[in-house]
Amino acid sequence: MMTYLKLAWRNIWRNRRRTLITISAFVFAVLAAIVMQSMNRGSYEVMIDRMVSFNTGYLQVQDYRYDDEASLDNSFYYNEELRDRILNADERIEKIVPRVETFMLAANDVSTRGSVVFGIDPEKEQNFNQIENYLAEGRFFEADEQTAVMGKGLADRLQLAVGDTLALIGQGRFGMSASGLFEIAGLIEHPIRDMNNSVVYLPIRTAQELLSAENHITGLMINPYQERQTDAVAASIRNSFDDNELVVYTWPELMPEILELMEMDLAVPRLLTVVLYVVIGFGFLGTVLTMTMERLREFGVLLSVGMKRFNLSFVVFIETLFISVMGVLSGIVLSWGLLKWIDPINLSGDAAQAVIDMGFEPIIPMSFAPDQFYIQGLYVFLIAMAVFLFPLIKIVKLNILEAARS
Amino acid sequence: MAIVRTEKLSKVYNPDTVPVHALRDVSIEINEGEFTAVRGPSGSGKTTLLNMIGGLDKPTSGNVFINGQEISKMKDSKRIDFRLQNIGFVFQHYNLIPVFTARENVSFIMLLQKRDKKEIRQRADELLDQVGLGERKDARPVQLSGGQQQRVAVARALASEPKFILADEPTANLDTESAMNLLDIMEKMNREQNVTFVFSTHDQRVIDRAYRVITMVDGAIHKDEIKSPLEGRGVS
Numbered sequence: 165m166m167t168y169l170k171l172a173w174r175n176i177w178r179n180r181r182r183t184l185i186t187i188s189a190f191v192f193a194v195l196a197a198i199v200m201q202s203m204n205r206g207s208y209e210v211m212i213d214r215m216v217s218f219n220t221g222y223l224q225v226q227d228y229r230y231d232d233e234a235s236l237d238n239s240f241y242y243n244e245e246l247r248d249r250i251l252n253a254d255e256r257i258e259k260i261v262p263r264v265e266t267f268m269l270a271a272n273d274v275s276t277r278g279s280v281v282f283g284i285d286p287e288k289e290q291n292f293n294q295i296e297n298y299l300a301e302g303r304f305f306e307a308d309e310q311t312a313v314m315g316k317g318l319a320d321r322l323q324l325a326v327g328d329t330l331a332l333i334g335q336g337r338f339g340m341s342a343s344g345l346f347e348i349a350g351l352i353e354h355p356i357r358d359m360n361n362s363v364v365y366l367p368i369r370t371a372q373e374l375l376s377a378e379n380h381i382t383g384l385m386i387n388p389y390q391e392r393q394t395d396a397v398a399a400s401i402r403n404s405f406d407d408n409e410l411v412v413y414t415w416p417e418l419m420p421e422i423l424e425l426m427e428m429d430l431a432v433p434r435l436l437t438v439v440l441y442v443v444i445g446f447g448f449l450g451t452v453l454t455m456t457m458e459r460l461r462e463f464g465v466l467l468s469v470g471m472k473r474f475n476l477s478f479v480v481f482i483e484t485l486f487i488s489v490m491g492v493l494s495g496i497v498l499s500w501g502l503l504k505w506i507d508p509i510n511l512s513g514d515a516a517q518a519v520i521d522m523g524f525e526p527i528i529p530m531s532f533a534p535d536q537f538y539i540q541g542l543y544v545f546l547i548a549m550a551v552f553l554f555p556l557i558k559i560v561k562l563n564i565l566e567a568a569r570s
Numbered sequence: 571m572a573i574v575r576t577e578k579l580s581k582v583y584n585p586d587t588v589p590v591h592a593l594r595d596v597s598i599e600i601n602e603g604e605f606t607a608v609r610g611p612s613g614s615g616k617t618t619l620l621n622m623i624g625g626l627d628k629p630t631s632g633n634v635f636i637n638g639q640e641i642s643k644m645k646d647s648k649r650i651d652f653r654l655q656n657i658g659f660v661f662q663h664y665n666l667i668p669v670f671t672a673r674e675n676v677s678f679i680m681l682l683q684k685r686d687k688k689e690i691r692q693r694a695d696e697l698l699d700q701v702g703l704g705e706r707k708d709a710r711p712v713q714l715s716g717g718q719q720q721r722v723a724v725a726r727a728l729a730s731e732p733k734f735i736l737a738d739e740p741t742a743n744l745d746t747e748s749a750m751n752l753l754d755i756m757e758k759m760n761r762e763q764n765v766t767f768v769f770s771t772h773d774q775r776v777i778d779r780a781y782r783v784i785t786m787v788d789g790a791i792h793k794d795e796i797k798s799p800l801e802g803r804g805v806s
Contacts, residue, residue: 167674167678167681171667171669171670174669175669177669178668178669461665462665462667462668465659465661465665466667467650468624468626468653468659469653469654469659469679469682469726470650470653470654470655470682470683470730471650471654471682472647472651472682473646473647473650475682564626564627565621565626565627568626568661
């Protein structure tokens, strides 16, 4: 085996320049493919991370009717027993955060605005999404306070500031009237623009009392330790429920439109990657074709003296693999370094303003998702396999005498 | 006992278009310890005969027996293995593996035979010493002269301890000094180790040194002469 590896390794360096050019082509293809995908995916990863943190969680337990009608009437009873049952359902659950959510009118003394009111446990929420890091003014409330924290955009529209009184008017559970006055403890610059312009946070017990929904919540956000465990944890939780009153959704089920958008956006870089690899693949085929044709006599001699066709094919296969692996590994290392270096790209000027106007931060973050790196290895391996077919067929069909005369 | 025996060996190229009779009913025997040259003009069939004996080509009709085994009917993979274990080859153009050193070229055949690594190294060194290249074991073919490369090729051919060695025009690309040197080495191996050599050649220098000369004309054996008695060396 070592002899075959040694033979293959030395063979690829017979024509050093040709091999280096071929490896460089792979490096370029891998680098371009990874950077293209990383830029696209980076933005979506940030978006998904925020949506998952502030909106859905990786998993969410709801009443089975809530998805059709997001009303307090479809909230569910939540206590320590239910929490423990869910936690015991799967040891991969890292975080569990209850929320009560409803629409209300937020008002100052002269005007009103529609708002989304979240009743949250401040400590758990901070642990879940570091919401206090977005505090722009004031402070975040404690668990049992009768105060509110609101999005700065909403506060600006209502011309409210920290220390002012916010009036919330709406409907509680089962048609109960719900209204209350709350001192504004703080304002947050919410990272999701729509929420910045509409969100009001209340301590969960205060919100439940306001909405006549004591011990009821509308959603239970759950995060597993790792994102890839989402489906498995969802299945475990589903199995732990005695009846069909509660259902578990994963984040792609809760916001499929974002995934569809992402897939559509990624289609272009993926297509470019395919085109790139087809071009590089033909270049590689040219190299392997030349390497094969110029050694036909040598192949004939090796078969003459007793080397089996399988072993000869194996040596050529290793040569093909060496070149492609060196290309793909160098490409991955280089692209990793490049991404680390440029991450994130800070936009400025009109471009930055345009992005801000769309509700995003003026940066292009890079994705470091492992799959976008190792998938390149898979693509290159497939190319190597396809290209290897040529020397393989040549060796299998090689006529020793004709080869010796070539 | 005959190491090589052919029975009415015929080879016809292009049988359906313009038939070329490369061999016509050739029956010969080559015994252990022979130092035989097959001579003849171009197109006489000497290389075709060697290819048949070496299992590199299949006859149109007739049989080839090596050590009593019929090789012309063997499957490709079995024939490759048979060649590895039984036949050594020396080619006109040396055909060493260019990326291997002299020692690695000689060792390679033994590695294909899956021999013990220590034994391989020891035997490769011995063989290179025998062909006078003990000091050039780590040189690659490109660093060796034509004569030196051909000597490595002889060492390689001997490495597998074959029943006999087929040498196709081994001196054709060598100057006189290198050719004589190579012939000295092969003759010495034949004399001292009873290694059987079969050459195809135009080269008078080889023909002069051969003990048996088979002359071929138009695909048939024209003359088969034994120039030196072999009995004295135990060859019947």
